[in-house]
Amino acid sequence: MTSKKQRVFSGIQPSGNLHLGNYLGALKNWVALQDEYENYFCIVDLHAITVPQDPKVLRQKIREVAAIYLASGIDPEKSVVFRQSRVSGHAELAWLLNCVARFGELSRMTQFKDKAQKGGAESASVGLYDYPVLMAADILLYNAHLVPVGEDQRQHLELTRTLARRFNNQHGETFVVPEPMILETGARVMALDDPTSKMSKSSPVQGSYVAILDEPDVIRRKIRRAKTDSGSEVTASPDKPAITNLLDIYAATTSRTVAELEGEYEGRGYGDLKKDLAEAVVEALAPVRERALALLDAPKELDDLLEAGAEKARGAAHRALGDARTKMGLD
Structure with missing residues (x-):
């Protein structure tokens, strides 16, 4: 039973x-x-x-x-x-x-x-x-x-x-x-323009969040313009809240660990991270967006x-x- x-x-x-x-x-x-x-x-x-x-x-x-x-x-x-x-x-x-x-x-x-x-x-x-x-x-x-x-x-x-x-x-x-x-995975995604604030759907600043229904090029542009920290090392740490946020998003989007991503981007810059992250987000959201738009047509x-x-x-x-x-x- x-x-x-x-x-x-x-x-x-x-x-x-x-x-x-x-x-x-x-x-x-x-x-x-x-x-x-x-x-x-x-x-x-x-x-x-x-x-x-x-x-x-x-x-x-x-x-x-x-x-x-x-x-x-x-x-x-x-x-x-x-x-x-x-x-x-x-x-x-x-x-x-x-x-x-x-x-x-x-x-x-x-x-x-x-x-x-x-x-x-x-x-x-x-x-x-x-x-x-x-x-x-x-x-x-x-x-x-x-x-x-x-x-x-x-x-x-x-x-x-x-x-x-x-x-x-x-x-x-x-x-x-x-x-x-308490759902730990991806539970706290911060704003792209202010990594000390949670990503908010009511924010008046369009660039602070990636909307699920955003077009792929809009997603790429928003992530490209996301705030970064001083320095150039792609590592997650308390003194790098912006890069930590991007790594957290990347990890939650791809089901990988932040440590894996840090290893992959060792010796590479923020630009590479943002470019790859944007493509990962586009790939994750594309089927959701397409299906949602089809449903909204009925x-x-x-x-x-x-x-x-x-x-x-x-x-x-x-x-x-x-x-x-x-x-x-x-x-």
């Missing part, structure tokens, strides 16, 4: 342009999880609207993210792929958890502080402030055992764990307390697929939400 698979939940916002860091740090790893786990891969569009969005652009980006998920190798026969906003349980459970969460806990969330500093906390939406509770609802709604997270989301996942334990203590055993799934099929995924997700979410409502006295 086979044991029941553990459940994994993860999602990406449909804002900005999905980039090489999303592919290496998330999508490639998600694809590798499909046979071993029961996976729920979500397009978290409710999170996207915590900051102003152009509705027309958002609709297109939702489809774009779905197309990239599928083009990367996520199989809707093996994994549930859906839009967060098409499963009303996410918003409903978020409200129930809001009544368990503490104001002080949310006030300590560093990501809100960072984002609010840019536009001013006074003008930040309540949704942006409450984002971690919605994230907790996303995960607990499916009683996920594991959540693939990068360092920037560790604090939010810890809040999810806190809310699950608190709810269970107050109302009786209801939610699985999820564990972080928007109705994409929408139907997402709706079928949402139907499956609603079925899975119904039990946890119903249990939480009953335990709080609402049913």
Whole structure:
């Protein structure tokens, strides 16, 4: 008798342009999880609207993210792929958890502080402030055992764990307390123009990231212009953050080690590294780009697929939400 698979939940916002860091740090790893786990891969569009969005652009980006998920190798026969906003349980459970969460806990969330500093906390939406509770609802709604997270989301996942334990203590055993799934390979890809900052899909600087849908010549140009460090040795070290980043990207793209690459480029310069890295990235992303663009040419099929995924997700979410409502006295 086979044991029941553990459940994994993860999602990406449909804002900005999905980039090489999303592919290496998330999508490639998600694809590798499909046979071993029961996976729920979500397009978290409710999170996207915590900051102003152009509705027309958002609709297109939702489809774009779905197309990239599928083009990367996520199989809707093996994994549930859906839009967060098409499963009303996410918003409903978020409200129930809001009544368990503490104001002080949310006030300590560093990501809100960072984002609010840019536009001013006074003008930040309540949704942006409450984002971690919605994230907790996303995960607990499916009683996920594991959540693939990068360092920037560790604090939010810890809040999810806190809310699950608190709810269970107050109302009786209801939610699985999820564990972080730390994916080391390619987990942290830094910006091409600033190796001290993570590659961001919402960056206004086009040259800071390689978008998954970038044309090959655009990729080559961006990598050619990537920041480098002083000196000429192709080695990874704390005093060479830019070259370390390029080597990390190269290693994650080609499934080689940084040490192997350092040996290969011994006595060679940064120019050789960038030229070869660009070709490796072009080769890795080309089939994903071509498949995604083909899928985007059939928007109705994409929408139907997402709706079928949402139907499956609603079925899975119904039990946890119903249990939480009953335990709080609402049913």
